Amino acid sequence: MFFGQKIHPLNFDYADTLTVAGDTVELIGRGVQLRVRCADVAEGCLRLRFENAQVDDSHQYSDAVLPEWREGRPVIARLDTETALFAAEAGRVELSTTQLRLERADFTLATVTAGIGCRSENLLLNFALSDIDGCYGFGERTKRLNKLGDSADCLTVDVVAMFRHTYSRDDYDPTYVAIPFAILKTGERFLGLFFDNPGRAILDAGKSQSGEFWYQSLGGTTDLYLVAGPSLAEVTRRYATLTGRAPLPPLWALGYHQCRWGYQYEAEFRELAAQFAAAEVPVSALWYDIDYMDGCRLFTWDRVDFPDPAALNRDLKAVGIRAVTIIDPGVKREPGYAVYDSGREQAAFCQTASGREYVGKVWPGDTVFPDFTLETTRDWWAGRLADFLRASAVDGVWLDMNDPATGYSRTEEMRFNHGAIPHDRYHNQYAHFMAMASRQACDRLDPEGRPFLLTRSACAGTQRYSAVWTGDNASNWKHLRMALPCSLNLSLSGAAFNGPDVGGFMDDTSAELLVRWHQAGCLFPFFRNHSIRHSRSQEPWQFGLEPLVAIRGAIRSRYRLLPYLYQCFFAHWRSGDPVMRPLLYHYAGPEYVNLDDQYLVGDALLVAPILHGEGQGPEIVRAGVKMQERAIRLPPGFWFDLNRGEWVEGGQLVSYAAALDELPLFVRDGAVVPYYAGPLHNSIMDLSTVELHLFCREKPARFEYVLDDQETRRYQAGAYGIAHISADSAGERLQVEIAESGAYPPDTVRFIPVVYGRPELRELEFTVNGRTVIRSLQTERREWLCRQWPVRA
Template sequence: MPFLRALFLVLAVLPLAARPRPLPLKAAGLAAPGVALFVPQGLDPAALPPSPALVAQPAFQAPLPHAWRLRPAFSQDGDRTTARFRLPADVDLYGTGEVTGPLRRNGTRIELWNTDNYGYGKAGGRRLYQSHPWVLGLRRDGTAFGLLFDSSWKADLDCRDGVAFTCRGPAFPVLVIERASPAAVLRTLGDLTGRMDLPPRWALGYQQSRYSYAPGARVREIAAAFRARRIPCDVLWLDIDYMDGYRIFTFDPKGFPDPAGLNAELHAQGFRTVWMIDPGVKAEAGFAVRRSGDALDAWVKDASGAPCVGEVWPGDCVFPDFTRPEVRAWWAGLYGPFLAQGADGIWNDMNEPAVFGTPDGTLPEDSRHGGGGGLPPGPHLRYHNLYGTLMARATREGMLAARPGLRPFLLTRAGFLGSQRYAATWTGDNTSTERDLRQAIPMTLNLGLSGQPFNGPDLGGYAGDATGELWARWCAFGAFFPFARGHAAKNANAKEPWAFGPEVERTCRIALQRRYRLLPYLYTCFREAAETGLPVLRPLFLADPADPALRQEARAFLLGPDLLVVPAWAADAPRPRGRWLPLSLVEGDLDDPLQARLYLREGAILPLGPVVETTAQAPEGATTLAVAPDAAGHAEGRLYHDAGEGFAYRAGDYRLVTYRASRVDGTLQVREARVEGRRPAPPQPWTLLELRAGADLRSAPPR
């Protein structure tokens, strides 16, 4: 019996010893109206750790109301710190950044550790290229909240029982947003983490890429094929094979002997070009970028203090330490001569950073970053998730310094909450499968619900061979993503719109012509995203947050506030309340069974342009106003336009028109109810198209 009593005592004590210890709350209050700040013990509320996710350091402005509902419980277990929220079972969760899986995040767990994840195969797809310590919550009555965990350390985000964020690092602050709607939460998220700048209008066009279009003659062939086939396209992408031995900021002297001449030829045909720059610098003594970086001792260090060396495409590489301001300035300065060759945009890839042949595909966790400019020195465990964002920041600064009169277009693979301030993104190396076709929509939606409006997948799937049917179906709805780029891996089959024969080519041409007709509306949506932080691509529940039927819908989606997009394979998808009238944009779009069906919200006015092959051909303003009057004969819509390039819009050189329609003596009339900005009205008049319930649009599609 004494033995049994002793065993019982041991078993009773062991669980207690393994439990995390509670971490008391040190301070709580309002950092802004409806935004609570919680600071656990171990932090000084007056000197919080620097937050790369936030545009300004949070501080207490008012006491926390006694009735405030959502409060975190902090705990620690060794080197791990957790903040946990208990939530009612009927709360729906969204956001959590770049993730595979369903739109509704209840019952999921992800790892926040940016990972080069080809085909989403590593860790079951639970960690990808970006990390967003953020959750959007939606209650039954349509009110909403946001949870922001302000830590960049390696972490888990668990939504299986309430929400728990556990990081491999010290205590961290938590921000809680309370609002009347999810849209209001997203606007506040934009206040906190910043908003994207308005991109150049050409970046809204269709874009074509491959690993790789090389040599230069092949790039010319692709450009000629687009124009000969009259398929809209604005941008061609240059992957790493343009480089000399994969050395960044160089050009292959055989395949690309005259990059400036190539860019000039493409510009003359209405194309822009985007060129890839990776972070890995070839560890070669005679390489100019290596030499100039050595002069600054610019590299991330290993535990012994020597530069970290890891294998990437050029072989052994060293890696810039972007936590240091002087290193970011050096990196920014490398772009001037490169952009002088005529490149229009930059593509930062492999910037998790990816390293070949290591246990976790990146630098060791104990690698050292020097910090500076407010960032303290620290291990890679702290700065890994920020590496891609800090690289994008330095790249953007270099682009602005080299061409101060042009809006930069930058795409980054790796990122963190707030990286929308510097770059657009895409969802990485997906596959040419039905699975990735279907999950492209919730992935894009959840990135938008995490503050990153300018995103999308590789259309058709990057890895593996696509069938013609898959490519056609993907293009038919993917043409409406904010970032619309077809891309393919080196060992995959050709995935240009014409690669699968005339029937698939026709489907793709129609889909892309529809996108280009929508450019006036799409550009207006991007302007709204830049001003408010609201996503361009939206889940249906954003239109009616209290409707439970919309909470899990991840097939149909909204483009901006007024256009409903229903993929052909989702005809049974629910719709937000009210009438949604079918819309035809180009001849043949209603006859092609693979095309997504488009519906305009009753009471909306949709600005449309003509069918063009590049955004450069698109006139300012709208050539058609599609009007869907409500039962009272009223409708309203907005149209934004500016020069499409440069920053004069910031000084008022833009035109934002609010149109209102009403029926007078049986005739529908539209007027400019409000005009903002000082840009003059475009010279061309617009025509009016009234949508009517039950009308056969095939008989008279708008032109």
């Protein structure tokens, strides 16, 4: 299989005549018979459907778009001389034999001459990149945030198996996730292009031909959704509305996770729990890799190594540690093995074109694969998985090897719907439908609860069912550096709950690298330390006291900020804003176009991690302590440095030096940051009392704190409230007001105001739901990273 190759535009055929009939425009020429239809889908969203007559089956197999947006309102075409016009609420489309022009009041995009081509089942859309200075999205990708001058092969693959000699580089393509979504930027205006085609496709943003954006599908029907701005936030929110926002996770899933391929015995898990406690490092989940199974057979335990897994998992849960097990799709092809026998009886497995079971070669040996595209198979899988989770007292599901990875067996022979549908129609969606079936299992287990699922492979829309991690990365500085733009673009592409393997999965880490990984990743949406067997162990305590102190500070800071992170996830569910954002999301200007070595969490926290090691970049020695230096772009306004406890004026590039136990972390002026000040005991956390950390040097602080039970799905039916928080100062008095509204009982949460960087304040006027208390402010201290800073509370 070759990657990086495209079809040259001159090898496509182009139309020479155009006809219009109702809502259909037909382009005809030698080798070309293409029907184009237009629909007004949703506010700010227009769809163009391209049906190639040379595609035998024009059915749209994609499950990316939510069902309520799939139909749309047809737009009738009219002919103006040689140009067909679609005039819709969401935009205007002009189509001729030589050009496709997309117009909105704030953005115009047009193809180059002969910009729509066909070649057999292949489709080409070739847009001119005139005045385009940025391109973002593309899903999970290597290299930098701005994809202008780059390309993406949208095909889900097992990266390490496919690039076994180059996986540790930072430029491999394709990856585990296929989301053909591009966000184009011109000046301060943005336009999203979502090419909804579940087959393999190429996005090329000027890499092969400068000034041209190529979309090439290798088969099937393509729906092009135009997602309007004008801002990056509006594009992102509308795309999330189109393909679905991630549901709220359980609070424990936002904590720190520990995993290693090689934890093989019950005693190791009990010892891990004890070691975390001894090191005073909270941990919310321990993960079981393939070692727990009996010969890699799905839904089994090795009863020698794990004689009573349910009892073990209940004991872990009693101290606030949840259990997550890996679940691969491959079922061992072994008559007499109950899972195989029942699946065969249900005709649940993928077949070849002749109707034989498709067989791969992965962990269990000869392996068959459930056909998750079938409702009957999803129902069978959900029953099996639910029984396993219930019997094992397991709390979370880790979906791996679902690219699908089939070993040396060619995936193209795997077909769907009892062999009737060719592989490419569902390849990129295999993991998606597995996640759907697995979430169905969790629904059976606890219809009111919030499941946690994590998947390696994904496509557009998978965020509705599962979080995503960025696959088998490497323990090196390049992959640490790459983790930021990779997760940022994945966040802009709808997958808000994502993150990398902290520390790196493959190869050996070092003390300094492990510390910097934890600091960089401690505020990513997903936070898991994961490594491969036979590599150097990388639990937080493995490199001695100094690295442990630094790692502990990063992990504890995450737990202190879990109320804020939870609010960011709620904001995503309500509006579609990602949890983790590039600075470009909120700040305009050319200095943010390529900025991808720092990030925002919500709109209040700015994280600028150290991404190089000793001897690899600028460094200084201060008071006998070696520090790594970096430049930090602070947007306009004042920012509070949580690493040094002082205000810094923004609107400038700041040179910053950080010791091993320091993470450059800033809060903007006017922010309210919910903070947990109680005891840290793994995932056990009582949020009936929450501190509101107020940063209001020159700006008043504003925030909406959403209240719900944090355990069930009742929020989806509107069972939540909002605490509207405002804070300002007058002379020596701090005035804080909270007014609750909505369907959640008021006064359920006790809020405690804490103010930073204002030692002159002496008095607090605190009003909650109309009741006012005036009291004096006292100097106290609060924990951040490895420091404690004076505050007024």
